[in-house]
Amino acid sequence: xxxxxxxxxxxxxxxxxxxxxxxxxxxxxxxxxxxxxxxxxxxxxxxxxxxxxxxxxxxxxxxxxxxxxxxxxxxxxxxxxxxxxxxxxxxxxxxxxxxxxxxxxxxxxxxxxxxxxxxxxxxxxxxxxxxxxxxxxxxxxxxxxxxxxxxxxxxxxxxxxxxxxxxxxxxxxxxxxxxxxxxxxxxxxxxxxxxxxxxxxxxxxxxxxxxxxxxxxxxxxxxxxxxxxxxxxxxxxxxxxxxxxxxxxxxxxxxxxxxxxxxxxxxxxxxxxxxx
Numbered sequence: 001x002x003x004x005x006x007x008x009x010x011x012x013x014x015x016x017x018x019x020x021x022x023x024x025x026x027x028x029x030x031x032x033x034x035x036x037x038x039x040x041x042x043x044x045x046x047x048x049x050x051x052x053x054x055x056x057x058x059x060x061x062x063x064x065x066x067x068x069x070x071x072x073x074x075x076x077x078x079x080x081x082x083x084x085x086x087x088x089x090x091x092x093x094x095x096x097x098x099x100x101x102x103x104x105x106x107x108x109x110x111x112x113x114x115x116x117x118x119x120x121x122x123x124x125x126x127x128x129x130x131x132x133x134x135x136x137x138x139x140x141x142x143x144x145x146x147x148x149x150x151x152x153x154x155x156x157x158x159x160x161x162x163x164x165x166x167x168x169x170x171x172x173x174x175x176x177x178x179x180x181x182x183x184x185x186x187x188x189x190x191x192x193x194x195x196x197x198x199x200x201x202x203x204x205x206x207x208x209x210x211x212x213x214x215x216x217x218x219x220x221x222x223x224x225x226x227x228x229x230x231x232x233x234x235x236x237x238x239x240x241x242x243x244x245x246x247x248x249x250x251x252x253x254x255x256x257x258x259x260x261x262x263x264x265x266x267x268x269x270x271x272x273x274x275x276x
Contacts, residue, residue: 059240064248067241081249083225084215087143088257091150092211099155100200103162107169107192108184117163124156129217136222146223150214154207158200165199166192201268208261212254227253 041061047053048060055063071077102120106113132149139145169192177187219228227250234242 057240059244063241064244067239068245068248071242071245077227077230077245077249080225080227080230081253083143083146083223084212084219084227084250085253085257087146087215087218087226088150088208088212090143090147091214092154092208094147095151095154095211096158096200096204096207098151099158099160100162100196102155102159103166104188104192104196106163107166108188113163120156120159124160128153128214132217132221136218141222141224143225146215146218146226149218150211153210153214157210158203158207161199161203162196165196168199169195198269201265204261204265205258208257209254212250212257216250 044053044058045061048055048058053060102116106116128149131152135148135152136145139148174187174191177191182190215226216228219226220232223229227246231243231246231250234240234246
């Protein structure tokens with residue numbers, strides 16, 4: 001047995017080193033990502049200059065860059081970025097908060113859950129793009145309609161995720177607590193809410209993407225500001241370079257929001273792990 005123990009202790013570090021060696025480092029992954037983007041842009045530029053790609057339909061990176069410089073220095077695109085960012089964040093916060101409250105309320109009242117769950121699922125299956133013109137007509141071209149669209153996309157998913165977390169709570173544990181004299185509020189506060197927090201934290205990344213999508217859809221349908229409005233305007237004037245500026249700016253904004261929310265998610269999950 002001692003020989004077997006020594007053998008394990010000598011083999012396991014080697015196995016761990018080999019597994020660790022197979023994992024790519026963060027800087028190499030990021031370098032590869034940048035290389036792919038640079039290669040695509042270089043091929044695009046060369047394709048246009050060689051006549052293989054029609055610049056009228058696809059524009060070209062050098063022209064897009066010149067347009068971006070003008071847009072950021074003279075065109076007021078920063079105001080559009082702020083508008084989209086604010087609409088997205090507000091819709092995300094309202095949607096997550098509302099979804100968590102609704103999902104937790106399903107546990108509190110079984111009758112309410114039986115009535116509301118099919119309605120939530122039906123709303124989730126409904127194409128939100130079809131509702132966008134109605135929302136814009138009712139709430140106007142300002143930020144309110146964009147926040148409403150972002151909230152509509154987030155709140156349904158968050159409600160269903162929270163309700164799934166509530167249904168996964170150990171029923172034997174809740175029954176035991178009831179038998180020991182715990183009140184319904186105590187079970188809810190001490191067991192149900194802590195059990196749902198990891199589910200809520202893990203769904204934040206999906207929620208921020210949906211919030212951004214909802215805000216952009218609302219801006220595209222009708223708005224007085226925002227990246228979606230800018231892209232729609234550029235398309236109506238056949239300014240392909242400006243369209244790409246809006247698309248790339250939107251992609252960068254999306255990545256930044258994703259990184260921030262991912263960091264928040266990791267901190268929440270790490271904090272929950274330490275409290276257990």
